[in-house]
Amino acid sequence: MIDKLKEISKDQLLAEVKKYADSKAKFVTGSCNDLGDKLEVTYYFNASPGMDMSALRFVVGKGEEVPSMTGIYLTAVLIENEMKELFGLKVKDLAIDFGGHMMLAQDSPVLPMLKSEDQKAAAQKGGK
Amino acid sequence: MNAWIIAIVTVIVAPFIGGFLAGIDRRITARLQGRFGPPILQPFYDFFKLLGKSKIAASRLQLMWIYAYLVLMITALLFLVLRLDILLMMFILGFAGVCFALGGFSSRSPYSHLGANRELMQMLAYEPVLLFLALGVYAQNGSFLISQIYASPTPLISRLWPIFIALLVILTIKLRKSPFDLSTSHHAHQELVKGIMTEYSGPYYALIELTEWYEIVLVLGIVSLFVANPLWVGIIIALAAYVLELFVDNITARMTVGWMVRFVWSVGVTLCILNLIWFWVFAAFKGVS
Amino acid sequence: MGIIATSRLKSPWIMHFDNSSCNGCDIEVLASLTPLYDIERFGIVNMGNPKHTDVLVVTGPVNRRTARVLKNLYDQIADPKMVIAVGTCSISGGVFHNCYNVLGGVDKVVPVDVYVPGCAARPEAIIDGVVMALQKLAKLQGVAL
Amino acid sequence: MAPRTITPFGPQHPVLPEPIQLKLTLEDEKVVDVLPAIGYGHRGIEKACELNEYPKNIYLCERICGICSAIHGMTYCDVVEKLWPLEIPPRAKYLRTIWAEMSRTHSHLLWLGLAVDALGFESMFMQYWRIREKVLDILEMTAGHRVTQSVAVVGGVRRDIDDDQKKHCIEVLKDVRKEAEALNNVLVNDYTVKARTVGKGVLSYDQAIALGCCGPHLRASGVKEDCRQLGYWAYGDLSFEPITAPGGDTYSRVAVRCGELLQAIDLQLEAFAKMPEGDIAAKPKGSPPANEAATRIEQPRGELFYYAKGNGTRNLERLRVRTPTYANIPSLLVMLPGCEMADVAIIVLSIDPCISCTER
Amino acid sequence: MLPYNWMMAVAILLPVVAAVLVYIIRQYHVRGVIVILAAIALIVNSILFLLHGKDTFSPANAQMWNMVVTVLDYLILLFYIYVGISLKNWLVLIFALTQIIPLAWLEFGMGGSAALANVNPTFVVDHLAIVMTLVISIVGSLICVFAIRYMYDHEHHQHLEKSRQSRFLFWLVLFLGAMNGLVFANNLIYLYFFWELTTLICFQLIAHDLTKEAIGNAARALWMNSIGGTALIIAMIILFAKDVPMSLNGILSGGVASAVLLLPVALMCFTAMIKAAQLPFQSWLLGAMVAPTPVSALLHSSTMVKAGVYLVLRLAPAFAGTRLSVMIALVGAFTFMAASGLAISQTTGKRVLAYSTIANLGLIIACAGINTPLAITAAILLIIFHAVSKGLMFLCAGTIEHVIWSREIEDMEGLAAKAPMITTITAIGMLSMFLPPFGMLLGKWMALESASVIPLAAWLFVIASAAGIVFWAKWLGRLLQVLPKLGSKIESLSLSYTVPLWLLVLGIFGVGIGVASVYTGLVQNAVADVISSGQALAVQGWGLTVNGVSAVSSTANFAVGNYPVWPLFIVFAIAVLIPFIFVAIKPGELRPVYMCGEQAGGTDTDEWYSTADVKTKVQLGGYYFQGVLGEAALNPWTYTLSIVLMVIMFAVALLAIGGAL
Structure with a gap:
């Protein structure tokens, strides 16, 4: 269970993030999960100063474009680039775009964090 | 004929003295840092090892400047031991520095380029003090010839002690010691890697080491001029100054180029000018009375 | 040549390059400079610049980006040169052997003379590695260490 | 416009122990623009963690970073324990706290050494690392290894500290504290160090929050924020108050870490005194359930964030690690422009970068 | 040997004839031949002057020549008024009027024309004048030869429809005649005429390209030098009022005793300082940089500005031992320091050269102010060395400009690969400007050794000297700065470029190595013409020795300093020339430079992998410190201080008069 998790749609994202920015919250990080045909993106924020963390979550299809929050929180540039190159999340209007080669070199595997068939099968088996 | 013998002996013996001093430097530094340190002869091992490395260069022109650096440094040292004109010696030392900087400029390496620029800033800082020293020598002896310093019964330090202090400040720059190890440093943990020496490797780097040994002897020789009569006192003072520099090296962080120029110009140059003003006023009074 | 060969054994300057290691071995390489181990006793100095290096000390597994850097640095070192792979990862990839961005050990990219195992390799082992490299060099040159 | 220099700084650079590159644009000596390039330390550990069974991941996570390796291991265990959830025994909490603070002690000594070395203050670097060896010795004595301690297991810790060891540890820690205090006094009062750090790389209170900084870096900008305030493990029982400094400059960051170094030793001494007897580990039952959890632990460099998702198998569905350096790197974009080339090294080091952490 | 009046005619009138010819004949090759022939004639003629030695000359029909000079004077001044009105530049107009009205008043109101007509001799050719005419004729002529091809390329690059090369060469060649006249003139009205003629030609040459900037800068040069002209006329009026003979000889024979003379002398020195672009009047010379490079070369090396230092040197005996002398030394020394400091922040090659010229002229004027035999020797040697080196430097700058079509220092990066020959020549020129064993350094060394008379000047020298190293070396x-693969192909340049360049290089080495002969054969006599007391420099063995009186021992012939010329050249050969020939060209094993392990490719690239594996070109900017040393930052200070110094200079002259009365 993630505490104080708010599920939103990707269109609400910027408005919600703006609220955090207005309340001077700190951006903690984001994470991405491969749900098969969809990607689940979660952003974590912290009400600074203090240790009160809350989260925003949205789920998008693998081909869908997602707005970038780097216009509001520049610091999200690393995580958004990372999700873009490791998961194939289509983030548009990035403040600094590393063009898919922030972490990965030219000859690295493409979208390496997506689940392989083996992994999917193993997870299915465990679920049962 | 005598001058030839002195010159040849100097060219042969000076690097041994310089290398030996460098070895002592490393040992004392290590002890100051709570370490045991390398053998005293370590600089010589380094030197010969470098001679045996393959000859790699980043640019053909850079080699020429490093030879020039060595030759001019030896020339400056010969001016000292042959007791010639001290002002001209400072100019030749300046030429040597320019050659070193040009060596740094002559490859398209950002680090050696930045180091060379810093070397020029260092020259901007120390060159006035060296020239003021020459003017001070003239103010006291009425001559720019080093032979007159040896002939004079009054040691320079008795009336030129402010310039002596300024010289100690720039000694730190010349010996490339902290806080002024800016254009390059003896241990490559600075922001410019090895600075101006970054692109020199193998035998060419050995040439720089050799030049530095000559330079150590030269700058300590300049320090020893302050008590040239008897010379052994001057040599002791020079060695003491060397050890002092080692201590300063170990109790300070590296400063920035801008700070160095401001410091040397405000403290060093002011001391020199005050010293010369004192001579001037003194001469004026003597003229009146 | 004799004095040069002897001097080579007494003055190995090292450069450390961290491929994509976990920092464990890197810090141990640095630690070997410090008072307790004092690597400079053997004339070993950390130069940090390939142009002044005799012994390249490599830590960590080679990943797809550092492979290029490692090759470049190795090419800039003047002969004779030795390479020491410090730590399990730099020998074989270690725990990272099956990570997608890891190529494997250092010897996939540059020839390695001495392997120093350990996770992380201890400073004593690193110093020992350098000495072994020197022994190898001495053998090649046919002089006694 | 004055002519400019554009130069790489890294990946191999003597002041950077780890591979990261900064593309610097200089005007004279002044930095006018900077663009960090990362990816030299990316291995793909998050993916590897999905492929391994969950107990094995401890060893992998410990090798995310070799400096705070013990804390990575413990944080991983902590987040996996939260999936069940699984409560660990009180003594294990204290032991984890002690090892975490011991790691912090050696890490801060290491950083102080590297920082003064970047300032060209070699003799002080040697002194900090000399006393660091003493801390490494007690780490080795208690955990079995100087660097990768491997003390955590899911459910508690792997080994205990007995009374003899405890006595020795306390002795050494007191000794280290005395020496560190003396060195810190020299460091924060030294003219040259002050000249090089005061007012360099300033990050204001608001900027620090807006850029999502964390750890000593954040606290040096005056933000009182420390994960240990959450009271995880034994921190709730210990008298802990975050150390902050108002300046937001490099000097403040040095001062905060000097303070935290002593504080870490104090916390260990306090924890040794309060440590209860009892078991050191609880046994986890079965596989981590299909649940998700996030945890935040204060690492020497700042807030370490772990997110784990289980799927009922012995493999984790997803493990996400966000290390403090990952959060602190963007602040370089603010701190570096306008500084001098000479200050680049110390400003970069002032966030205490751990690239292998960042890129996993 | 030619009769003396023919030599005078060749020196002054031949350039006029040649100028008219090149103006009429519009064929490139014929015009070139005329320039070359005139150049040869002038050079030979100047050597004849050297062989002939000291002499005086008055033209046969003095009446007619006086009339011609007077008419031309007023024509020039009327032209200034025309320029002022047509450009709507009121400064030009005002300072033209301040010349023409007092001049008319002096000649016709006060009746000065009779006094001026009675001056005998009209021309005095002493050794100082011979040195000057050698410099003007040799260096100046080489620059004219260079200009033949330069202007062709210049216009080719500009895509001009109608060639204006004839007009350019007309003024350029005419300049040499005006300068020769100026240095020979003894009669003050002749001096004034040639003085204004150089100002006029300078205006025409700066404005040559007819851009807005060029015309504006030309106008500035005009009004600034008109201030000088005004001061000269006022000086003449005062002299006339005091019944001093209206000639340089008259002023000098008055001697130091008559303190009344100090004010006109100060005014004439002021005139000279404006012409020598001393602070705060440096901006006209900096503005002159917009002109095609041969103009700069001519203005900076052998003509125009040298007229200024010549006049100060010429007047040196008139102010010897006074406080005015000290002030002149300080104005010069201050200019030397400030211009050297400002040069550090300059990004354009020609502006660096301009500041360096201003600085060196300051040094020469300071030497004249120091006014000891050694200092005067230094000044005259510096005039020679500076003319050769700076002439070469500007020709190099022009050639480089035509190779890369840019004047920016940053764009000259890697020139050694593109154009090895011109780079080598430029490098020699630069080395000769500030390093031993070359003449400029010898001059600086002598200046410093003599400067102890005025310690403040010596301190300014020291600081300037340090700054000089920085901007030259940079x-x-x-x-x-080149890629490892040095271009082996030597560029092909027109003979019109290369011949003057190589001759000047030869000159640098020639006067450098043979400085002892230059001194004994030429400079020694010139110094004796200026200052008769004592001989400070002696040729001894392979070097030069400075003699003086010791404070320590009382030996009569006591060495103050020693400059081993030939040993230094041997060292230079060992250090730079021999390695350049053998080592630097010998192929070594080349490896790419250190770029933190990210260099992209082999030795022939200067790219590196940056963020996201993108290839990025390394860019290397120099240090300029425009925030600290830039014109914007320093000028308020330098202007204030230099104006204060000038005011004090006049104040001491006036005080001296007060004391005398």
Whole structure:
């Protein structure tokens, strides 16, 4: 269970993030999960100063474009680039775009964090 | 004929003295840092090892400047031991520095380029003090010839002690010691890697080491001029100054180029000018009375 | 040549390059400079610049980006040169052997003379590695260490 | 416009122990623009963690970073324990706290050494690392290894500290504290160090929050924020108050870490005194359930964030690690422009970068 | 040997004839031949002057020549008024009127024309004048030869429809005649005429390209030098009022005793300082940089500005031992320091050269102010060395400009690969400007050794000298910065470029190595013409020795300093020339430079992998410190201080008069 998790749609994202920015919250990080045909993106924020963390979550299809929050929180540039190159999340209007080669070199595997068939099968088996 | 013998002996013996001093430097530094340190002869091992490395260069022109650096440094040292004109010696030392900087400029390496620029800033800082020293020598002896310093019964330090202090400040720059190890440093943990020496490797780097040994002897020789009569006192003072520099090296962080120029110009140059003003006023009074 | 060969054994300057290691071995390489181990006793100095290096000390597994850097640095070192792979990862990839961005050990990219195992390799082992490299060099040159 | 220099700084650079590159644009000596390039330390550990069974991941996570390796291991265990959830025994909490603070002690000594070395203050670097060896010795004595301690297991810790060891540890820690205090006094009062750090790389209170900084870096900008305030493990029982400094400059960051170094030793001494007897580990039952959890632990460099998702198998569905350096790197974009080339090294080091952490 | 009046005619009138010819004949080759022939004639003629030695000359029909000079004077001034009105530049107009009205008043109101007509001799050719005419004829002529091809390329690059090369060469060649006249003139009205003629030609040459900037800068040069002209006329009025003979000889024979003379002398020195672009009047010379490079070369090396230092040197006996002398030394020394400091922040090659010229002229004027035999020797040697080196430097700058079509120092990066020959020549020129064993350094060394008379000047020298090293070495480094693969193909340049260049290089080495002969054969006599007391420099063995009186021992012939000329050249050969020939060209094993392990490719690339594996070109900018040393930052200070110094200079002259009365 993630505490104080708010599920939103990707269109609400910027408005919600703006609220955090207005309340001077700190951006903690984001994470991405491969749900098969969809990607689940979660952003974590912290009400600074203090240790009160809350989260925003949205789920998008693998081909869908997602707005970038780097216009509001520049610091999200690393995580958004990372999700873009490791998961194939289509983030548009990035403040600094590393063009898919922030972490990965030219000859690295493409979208390496997506689940392989083996992994999917193993997870299915465990679920049962 | 005598001058030839002195010159040849100097060219042969000076690097041994310089290398030996460098070895002592490393040992004392290590002890100051709570370490045991390398053998005293370590600089010589380094030197010969470098001679045996393959000859790699980043640019053909850079080699020429490093030879020039060595030759001019030896020339400056010969001016000292042959007791010639001290002002001209400072100019030749300046030429040597320019050659070193040009060596740094002559490859398209950002680090050696930045180091060379810093070397020029260092020259901007120390060159006035060296020239003021020459003017001070003239103010006291009425001559720019080093032979007159040896002939004079009054040691320079008795009336030129402010310039002596300024010289100690720039000694730190010349010996490339902290806080002024800016254009390059003896241990490559600075922001410019090895600075101006970054692109020199193998035998060419050995040439720089050799030049530095000559330079150590030269700058300590300049320090020893302050008590040239008897010379052994001057040599002791020079060695003491060397050890002092080692201590300063170990109790300070590296400063920035801008700070160095401001410091040397405000403290060093002011001391020199005050010293010369004192001579001037003194001469004026003597003229009146 | 004799004095040069002897001097080579007494003055190995090292450069450390961290491929994509976990920092464990890197810090141990640095630690070997410090008072307790004092690597400079053997004339070993950390130069940090390939142009002044005799012994390249490599830590960590080679990943797809550092492979290029490692090759470049190795090419800039003047002969004779030795390479020491410090730590399990730099020998074989270690725990990272099956990570997608890891190529494997250092010897996939540059020839390695001495392997120093350990996770992380201890400073004593690193110093020992350098000495072994020197022994190898001495053998090649046919002089006694 | 004055002519400019554009130069790489890294990946191999003597002041950077780890591979990261900064593309610097200089005007004279002044930095006018900077663009960090990362990816030299990316291995793909998050993916590897999905492929391994969950107990094995401890060893992998410990090798995310070799400096705070013990804390990575413990944080991983902590987040996996939260999936069940699984409560660990009180003594294990204290032991984890002690090892975490011991790691912090050696890490801060290491950083102080590297920082003064970047300032060209070699003799002080040697002194900090000399006393660091003493801390490494007690780490080795208690955990079995100087660097990768491997003390955590899911459910508690792997080994205990007995009374003899405890006595020795306390002795050494007191000794280290005395020496560190003396060195810190020299460091924060030294003219040259002050000249090089005061007012360099300033990050204001608001900027620090807006850029999502964390750890000593954040606290040096005056933000009182420390994960240990959450009271995880034994921190709730210990008298802990975050150390902050108002300046937001490099000097403040040095001062905060000097303070935290002593504080870490104090916390260990306090924890040794309060440590209860009892078991050191609880046994986890079965596989981590299909649940998700996030945890935040204060690492020497700042807030370490772990997110784990289980799927009922012995493999984790997803493990996400966000290390403090990952959060602190963007602040370089603010701190570096306008500084001098000479200050680049110390400003970069002032966030205490751990690239292998960042890129996993 | 030619009769003396023919020699005078060749020196002054031949350039006029040649100028008219090149103006009429519009064929490139014929015009070139005329320029070359005139150049040869002038050079030979100047050597004849040297052989002939000291003499005086008055033209046969003095009446007619006086009339011609007077008419031309007023024509020039009327032209200034025309320029002022047509450009709507009121400064030009005002300072033209301040010349023409007092001049008319002096000649016709006060009746000065009779006194001026009675001056005998009209021309005095002493050794100082011979030195000057040698410099003007040799260096100046080489620059004219260079200009033949330069202007062709210049216009080719500009895509001009109608060639204006004839007009350019007309003024350029005419300049040499005006300068020769100026240095020979003894009669003050002749001096004034040639003085104004150089100002006029300078205006025409700066404005040559007819851009807005060129015309504006030309106008500035005009009004600034008109201030000088005004001061000269006022000086003449005062002299006339005091019944001093209206000639340089008259002023000098008055001697130091008559303190009344100090004010006109100060005014004439002021005139000279404006012409020598001393602070705060440096901006006209900096503005002159917009002109085609041969103009700069001519203005900076052998003509125009040298007229200024010549006049100060010429007047040196008139102010010897006074406080005015001290002030002149300080104005010069201050200019030397400030201009050297400002040069550090300059990004354009020609502006660096301009500041360096201003600085060196300051040094020469300071030497004249120091006014000891050694200092005067230094000044005259510096005039020679500076003319050769700076002439070469500007020709190099022009050639480089035509190779890369840019004047920016940063663009000269890697020139050694593109154009090895011109780079080598430029490097020699630069080395000769500030390093031993070359003449400029010898001059600086002598200046410092003599400066102890005025300690403040010596301190300014020291600081300037340090700044000089920085800006020269910085630029030189930029030129030599190359990729490992050095271009082996030597560029082909027109003979019109290369012949003057190589001759000047030869000149640098020639006067450098043979400085002892130059001194004994030429400079020694010139010094004796200026200052008769004592001989400070002696040729001894392979070097030069400075003699003086010791404070320590009372030996009569006591050495103050020693400059081993030939040993230094041998060292230079060992250090730079021999390695350049053998080592630097010998192929070594080349490896790419250190770029933190990210260099992209082999030795022939200067790219590196940056963020996201993108290839990025390394860019290497120099240090300029425009925030600290830039014109915007320093000028308020330098202007204030230099104006204060000038005011004090006049104040001491007036006080001296007060004391005398």
